[in-house]
Amino acid sequence: MATTKVLLLGGHGKIALHLTPLLLAKSWNVTSVVRNSDHESEITALGANKPGKIDVLVDSLDDVTSIDRAEKVLDKVNPDIVVFSAGAGGKGGPSRTKAVDEVAAKHYITASVNRPSVKKFLMVSYIASRRGRPSWWTDDDQAAAENVNTKILPAYFAAKVEADEHLAAAAKKRNEKDSSFQAINLRPGTLKDDPSDGKVLLGKTPARGDVSRESVARVAAALLERSDTRGWYDLLNGDEPIDDAVARCVKEGWDSIEGEDLDRIYARSV
Template sequence: MATTRVLLLGGHGKVSLLLTNLLVKEEGWHISSVIRNPSQRDEILELGKGQKGNVDVVIESLEDVRSAEQAKQVLNKTNPDYVVFSAGAGGKGGPSRTYAIDRDAAKHYIKAAVETPSITKFMIVSYIASRRNRAPWWTDEDWESAEHVNREILPDYYKAKVEADEYLAALAKKRNEKDPQFQAINLRPGSLSDDPATGKVLMGKTPSRGKVRRGDVAAVAAALLKRNDASRWIDLLEGDTDIGTAVENVIKNKVDCIEGEDLDRIYSLAD
């Protein structure tokens, strides 16, 4: 059986490094890690040494991606089965850099990947409050907190992320009309912490506020990538349920946190 190949955009991020380690060590997959800074290459390559899988590094600046055609060149070079977009400006470089990476590069890679038949999954790592409407399960306090973050604290990050999230949903819906097997997974964690992973989470219809450990985010991402029925928006916080059980419950109960959004408007973005 051919080795599963993953293109990981934003490969030096903390969640990405943890995810790379999991996928090469436990799954034996091949990771093509896209980074901007060549000085980070050795650290990433080290993750593949002596493991079942392997790692290679692609030096590309997401900030400079101007079109889906440009993104397609990287896809052609790496030939992935799955694409994971876990990149972000991280608040550095001002609004222009945030839009260039979190919105524009994400959308270019989404378009290029969705239009490539051999790519069967696209995962984007977003954040829990990236939505335009109040989630039906949120309390008043949840909604007020999300609005405060999105309108007053991180307005440019919010605008960039929500556009990318909606674009993936729209293009995936269009591809699914001809290819129902394609998976678009939107993983939406709360505030990230570096505390040791617990292997326990709260997934699905969660509050809008709270923390989650990066190691647990990576473990959930790996668990979702291994499935062929995980296409949906999935909110994620710290919790008390084992990750395997939490993932199974979300899938079994058909929980999709896109619920409450204007789906007609979102899906029209693919027209």
């Protein structure tokens, strides 16, 4: 059986640094994309005593201004799975946020979804990245989300919601021809550096709350390991073991995209 190959975009981010050894422990090979070559040794060290192989590719998402640039990286790596765990992190202002979180993300989404050999695409987004109001949110949830999206992180919201909708639309078209393709959108709450206790709240969650970055990585690994995970997964700290939470969401057919204008999203040009 061929070894699973993962392209991890934003490889030096805190979630990605937690995720990399989890993927390597599955005997998967990971190509971690970073823009600063100084981080190469730190990432390479994550492969110590792991059965999978780690490679580092120095390439800047700021320069992914066309689908051709994304396709060149995909040609080089030939991944089965693409994970977008990158973000401008507020560095460089709104223009860089748009360049990385929207423009580069959309080019990688399109290039990946159009490539039959890519079987899964996982996006790390955030819990309030949506234009609609889900039925399970309270008035306070909605007010908190609006405050984040319009006053605290307006440029980030504008970029992320565009990328999230683009992935949903592209995946819908891919699934019409290939029902096995998995587009996974993992949507954590406020990120914290606390150690994970292995328990989460996944699926129908409030719009507010914290979650460990390590838990985000562990949930991402659990979602990628299965062949039946797809759609939007909202994530906070909680009381349910991670594998049980993922299995429950799958059994329930849960998708947190519920409440969005799907006709508009699926009509998008991708």
